[in-house]
Amino acid sequence: MTQKLIIIGNGMAPGRMLEHLFEQAPGQYDVTIFNAEPRVNYDRIMLSPVLSGEKTYEQIVIHGDGWYIENGITLYKGHKIVSIDRAAKTVTSDHGVTESYDKLVIATGSVPFIIPVPGKDLPGVITYRDIDDVQAMLLAAQSREKAIVIGGGLLGLEAAAGLNSRGMDVTVLHVMPTLMDRQLDPAAGYLLQRAFEDRGIKVITKANTRQIIGDGKVEGIELDDGTIIPASLVVMAVGIRPNAAIAKDAGLAVNRGIVVDSGMQTSDGDILALGECAEVDGMVYGLVAPLYDMARIAASHLAGDRTPAFVHSDTPTKLKVTGINLFSLGDFAEGDDREEIVLRDATAGVYKRLVLKDNRIIGTVLYGETADGAWFNDLKKKATDISEMRETLIFGQAYQGGSPLDPTAAVAALPDDAEICGCNGVCKGKITATITGKGLTSLDEVRAHTKASASCGSCTGLVEQLMTITLGDAYNPKAVQPMCGCSELGHDDVRRLIKAKGLKTIPAVMQELEWKTSCGCAKCRPALNYYLVCDWPDEYADDYQSRFINERVHANIQKDGTYSVVPRMWGGVTNAGELRAIADVVDKFEIPLVKVTGGQRIDLLGIEKDDLPAVWADLGKAGFISGQAYAKGLRTVKTCVGSDWCRFGTQDSTGLGIRIEKFMWGSWTPAKLKLAVSGCPRNCAEATCKDIGVICVDSGFEIHFAGAAGLDIKGTEVLGLVKTEEEALQYIVALTQMYREQGRYLERIYKWAKRIGLDEIRRQIMGDADKRQAYYERFVFSQKFAQVDPWSERVSGKDKHEFRPMATVGYPEAAE
Amino acid sequence: MMGMDMNWIAIGDISDIPLRGARCVKTQQGKIAVFRTAENEVFAIEDHCPHKGGPLSQGIVHGTSVTCPLHNWVISLETGKALGADNGEVRTIPVRNDNGALSIALESLMMAAE
Numbered sequence: 042m043t044q045k046l047i048i049i050g051n052g053m054a055p056g057r058m059l060e061h062l063f064e065q066a067p068g069q070y071d072v073t074i075f076n077a078e079p080r081v082n083y084d085r086i087m088l089s090p091v092l093s094g095e096k097t098y099e100q101i102v103i104h105g106d107g108w109y110i111e112n113g114i115t116l117y118k119g120h121k122i123v124s125i126d127r128a129a130k131t132v133t134s135d136h137g138v139t140e141s142y143d144k145l146v147i148a149t150g151s152v153p154f155i156i157p158v159p160g161k162d163l164p165g166v167i168t169y170r171d172i173d174d175v176q177a178m179l180l181a182a183q184s185r186e187k188a189i190v191i192g193g194g195l196l197g198l199e200a201a202a203g204l205n206s207r208g209m210d211v212t213v214l215h216v217m218p219t220l221m222d223r224q225l226d227p228a229a230g231y232l233l234q235r236a237f238e239d240r241g242i243k244v245i246t247k248a249n250t251r252q253i254i255g256d257g258k259v260e261g262i263e264l265d266d267g268t269i270i271p272a273s274l275v276v277m278a279v280g281i282r283p284n285a286a287i288a289k290d291a292g293l294a295v296n297r298g299i300v301v302d303s304g305m306q307t308s309d310g311d312i313l314a315l316g317e318c319a320e321v322d323g324m325v326y327g328l329v330a331p332l333y334d335m336a337r338i339a340a341s342h343l344a345g346d347r348t349p350a351f352v353h354s355d356t357p358t359k360l361k362v363t364g365i366n367l368f369s370l371g372d373f374a375e376g377d378d379r380e381e382i383v384l385r386d387a388t389a390g391v392y393k394r395l396v397l398k399d400n401r402i403i404g405t406v407l408y409g410e411t412a413d414g415a416w417f418n419d420l421k422k423k424a425t426d427i428s429e430m431r432e433t434l435i436f437g438q439a440y441q442g443g444s445p446l447d448p449t450a451a452v453a454a455l456p457d458d459a460e461i462c463g464c465n466g467v468c469k470g471k472i473t474a475t476i477t478g479k480g481l482t483s484l485d486e487v488r489a490h491t492k493a494s495a496s497c498g499s500c501t502g503l504v505e506q507l508m509t510i511t512l513g514d515a516y517n518p519k520a521v522q523p524m525c526g527c528s529e530l531g532h533d534d535v536r537r538l539i540k541a542k543g544l545k546t547i548p549a550v551m552q553e554l555e556w557k558t559s560c561g562c563a564k565c566r567p568a569l570n571y572y573l574v575c576d577w578p579d580e581y582a583d584d585y586q587s588r589f590i591n592e593r594v595h596a597n598i599q600k601d602g603t604y605s606v607v608p609r610m611w612g613g614v615t616n617a618g619e620l621r622a623i624a625d626v627v628d629k630f631e632i633p634l635v636k637v638t639g640g641q642r643i644d645l646l647g648i649e650k651d652d653l654p655a656v657w658a659d660l661g662k663a664g665f666i667s668g669q670a671y672a673k674g675l676r677t678v679k680t681c682v683g684s685d686w687c688r689f690g691t692q693d694s695t696g697l698g699i700r701i702e703k704f705m706w707g708s709w710t711p712a713k714l715k716l717a718v719s720g721c722p723r724n725c726a727e728a729t730c731k732d733i734g735v736i737c738v739d740s741g742f743e744i745h746f747a748g749a750a751g752l753d754i755k756g757t758e759v760l761g762l763v764k765t766e767e768e769a770l771q772y773i774v775a776l777t778q779m780y781r782e783q784g785r786y787l788e789r790i791y792k793w794a795k796r797i798g799l800d801e802i803r804r805q806i807m808g809d810a811d812k813r814q815a816y817y818e819r820f821v822f823s824q825k826f827a828q829v830d831p832w833s834e835r836v837s838g839k840d841k842h843e844f845r846p847m848a849t850v851g852y853p854e855a856a857e
Numbered sequence: 858m859m860g861m862d863m864n865w866i867a868i869g870d871i872s873d874i875p876l877r878g879a880r881c882v883k884t885q886q887g888k889i890a891v892f893r894t895a896e897n898e899v900f901a902i903e904d905h906c907p908h909k910g911g912p913l914s915q916g917i918v919h920g921t922s923v924t925c926p927l928h929n930w931v932i933s934l935e936t937g938k939a940l941g942a943d944n945g946e947v948r949t950i951p952v953r954n955d956n957g958a959l960s961i962a963l964e965s966l967m968m969a970a971e
């Protein structure tokens with residue numbers, strides 16, 4: 042029987058636990074997750090690369106929304122659990138949702154520690170824990186002003202480096218004499234400080250904060266010695282505390298963290314805890330490797346196998362700041378019973394230190410050159426006696442026995458149980474065996490099957506070397522991702538070949554490009570259909586059976602099999618006549634819900650499929666056409682009231698929006714396309730998070746593109762400024778056509794732009810008048826065939842069969 | 858179905874269903890989806906996805922499978938079983954094709970539905 046499993050917290054530990062659980066005991070639990078953060082599970086480790094701009098949020102999502110759907114998980118986003126009732130076996134969220142459980146897992150992570158100084162609550166003082174903190178820092182960084190980071194540990198330094206690379210003037214305050222004093226010895230700490238100072242980051246050690254000053258918002262910090270440092274942003278990164286409050290309130294045993302046994306069970310037999318909030322054997326953890334161990338053990342426990350038990354092991358620390366290589370592991374305090382081996386190369390900025398006890402490595406600090414970290418880790422883990430190689434040990438593995446080896450050879454020489462991926466605890470043998478056993482050929486596959494290099498990514502190079510060793514020339518790191526299982530070709534190759542070979546039907550594409558299945562699948566067919574519609578607008582006959590149901594019947598399917606209908610309301614403008622017609626349709630067909638959408642128009646929901654043609658007929662009489670709210674095509678053009686009404690309006694934004702919508706409706710695009718026009722930079726039409734947006738200014742029209750406000754949030758990029766409405770329309774149309782011709786199916790404009798490069802797009806659209814004109818003309822040509830209202834076509838009888846059952850049988854009388 | 862006669866009920870002609878498409882038949886026990894593949898084979902299954910009840914007749918038909926329109930489960934038309942990583946099964950309905958004239962065995966469905 043399925044049992045109810047509730048998880049509090051949706052961080053890295055429980056995410057991993059569920060992967061193990063679904064593998065080990067599929068279907069055993071019906072899972073519900075409450076997450077205080079309003080989002081899916083993402084790779085918290087990678088926040089710093091997002092801050093520095095090396096990654097985007099979308100690239101660090103671990104489980105996208107689809108994963109929860111596929112696994113039948115109910116995820117309450119933005120619900121914080123406020124109480125656990127152990128007697129009733131229920132939990133209750135701050136929004137008042139109560140759910141009952143058979144098993145409960147607490148995975149609430151940590152809370153950042155806030156030093157209790159005056160001014161700590163001022164706006165502008167933030168911590169560094171989640172993506173919202175990163176957003177706040179990015180926002181603050183736009184000012185290019187001064188920032189202070191309190192805390193010279195891992196998080197503080199990553200925050201400082203990120204803010205610095207975003208153009209802020211950063212000072213790091215650290216209370217101890219050297220940076221990262223918990224992971225590095227003073228020598229390495231000194232080198233690290235110098236590396237930060239070289240980047241223009243000020244570092245003040247032995248700095249005690251007396252108070253944060255400011256009137257209404259942060260203005261600076263006063264140190265104990267009276268020094269005042271001005272700043273408009275203060276990031277506190279001084280440490281974390283296990284987040285155990287709700288467990289304590291519920292009467293569970295709590296010490297520093299929630300006390301669990303080696304099987305992750307709390308003092309209540311039906312409640313488990315794992316992750317940073319848990320305390321095992323007196324230890325709490327702040328790096329993912331041990332948490333992933335806990336995840337494996339908790340999953341096994343939930344699946345009914347209580348044998349695996351948690352054992353402590355040291356995890357190496359690395360700093361994810363590009364250009365700074367450091368590695369630290371284990372115990373490196375000095376002591377009478379310890380010896381050390383040190384290597385310094387001042388010109389190269391290299392420092393290495395091994396701490397030995399009884400001829401065995403117990404601690405390692407590497408700065409500047411960290412390639413041998415994995416090897417030292419392996420020697421330490423296995424407590425290898427190093428007396429034989431003492432003389433050359435510090436030079437690394439390559440120097441053991443004979444001449445130096447090439448880098449692949451060093452990896453090849455590692456034993457099978459050497460750990461390659463520290464975050465996920467994956468050893469070499471597992472990776473090579475999985476590559477051969479499962480016939481893996483791409484890095485993504487290796488990540489999916491072994492998890493190696495799937496977290497912080499610092500071992501990606503090693504994993505790629507292993508792939509080269511295992512696969513030889515068969516491994517090509519740049520290999521493309523095939524469209525789907527039906528073909529070896531990627532989207533770009535398919536698009537290119539459709540043009541080059543003049544392929545004009547789906548069967549022709551499948552034949553010529555050697556499709557492996559007889560008639561494709563639900564992934565490739567809609568993509569091919571789009572490519573053909575786009576490339577041969579006049580010649581290609583749209584393949585109806587290769588479209589998703591929404592595009593086939595021009596309405597949105599609902600969870601209960603009914604449909605919703607959204608008529609176009611040009612630029613969000615309507616009038617009494619239109620509203621009256623909608624009201625009549627609602628009454629006549631007893632439409633259960635009428636809703637104003639986020640796209641400035643009206644949605645009629647819950648219409649029976651058989652009624653669709655009649656509904657459209659009535660709407661059509663009032664002048665409505667389909668709003669294409671279902672299409673991978675032009676959706677809406679939102680507008681604001683603009684210069685006609687608004688005291689700030691600089692141009693007729695409403696008029697321009699309507700003009701664009703009337704020009705572009707009906708066009709198919711790789712993914713949906715949403716536009717907006719705002720009358721001034723106050724931006725009431727939210728144009729700066731759209732696929733394409735216009736901000737009207739006194740001097741003309743600023744065209745924006747590549748924004749996102751759905752699964753991802755991303756502000757737009759500026760394409761350029763044009764002077765007239767005429768030009769605005771022309772440039773927008775040309776940009777759309779460029780995207781239509783190059784985008785991969787389902788790739789929104791912001792992803793396409795990232796792939797192609799913003800400068801390239803600006804060059805072609807803003808800088809090259811001939812290209813722009815040619816794009817524009819191709820769009821205009823294809824509109825001749827696209828601007829046919831699908832509703833009126835169907836009212837006139839097209840695709841009749843869709844809307845009627847084939848037969849009605851088994852009723853005593855023909856019921857209908 | 859033991860010892861019971863199949864009760865074949867005519868539902869129409871194969872040409873009523875588009876190639877790589879489906880139509881549904883309304884019965885008292887619910888809708889049945891009748892599919893026609895690219896190779897002209899005909900299959901009938903309950904129009905109810907084992908995942909969350911999505912109308913399978915509205916999905917995309919490829920090979921001898923259909924992809925559900927709601928969350929993309931792929932269901933085998935031959936066995937009614939979900940393919941790939943998903944688990945679930947929908948009832949298949951016997952269907953007969955006499956030179957294009959289609960009929961389904963409804964009796965067995967009615968019995969089973971009780």
Ligand code: SRM
Nearest residue numbers: 597605637638639640641642644670715750751752753789
């Ligand atoms: C009706 C509406 C919600 C509302 O009541 O306001 C809506 C409803 C749906 N949205 Fe939306 N979205 C609606 C505005 C938005 C907006 C806001 C906007 O357009 O300004 C967004 C954020 C902007 C964006 O597009 O990114 C939005 C981002 C999404 C996404 C995420 C897309 C992404 O790439 O990140 C999806 C999922 C998808 O497309 O795969 C989605 C998908 C859907 C679907 C089609 C889900 C589905 O596949 O069945 C919903 C259809 C319900 C229906 O049958 O009507 N909807 N959706 C809005 C219709 C606007 C319109 O008039 O056409």
Ligand SMILES: Cc1cc2nc3c(=O)[nH]c(=O)nc-3n(C[C@H](O)[C@H](O)[C@H](O)COP(=O)(O)OP(=O)(O)OC[C@H]3O[C@@H](n4cnc5c(N)ncnc54)[C@H](O)[C@@H]3O)c2cc1C
Nearest residue numbers: 050052053054077078085121122149150316317327328329
């Ligand atoms: C910037 C940064 C860089 C890092 N770099 C590294 C690194 O390089 N290597 C490494 O190994 N580790 C690193 N870490 C640490 C690593 O991210 C954490 O150890 C790990 O994410 C902890 O996982 P968790 O599941 O225990 O908790 P979390 O991932 O913190 O998840 C806990 C979740 O529970 C939610 N929650 C809390 N209370 C409630 C409640 N009452 N109800 C509902 N939800 C609740 C929270 O909102 C949160 O989303 C880094 C951390 C940060 C912040």
Ligand code: SF4
Nearest residue numbers: 106600638639751752
């Ligand atoms: S309408 Fe949009 S946001 Fe609302 S549930 Fe559907 S997809 Fe999600």
Ligand code: FES
Nearest residue numbers: 906908909911925
């Ligand atoms: S209902 Fe069919 S896949 Fe979800």
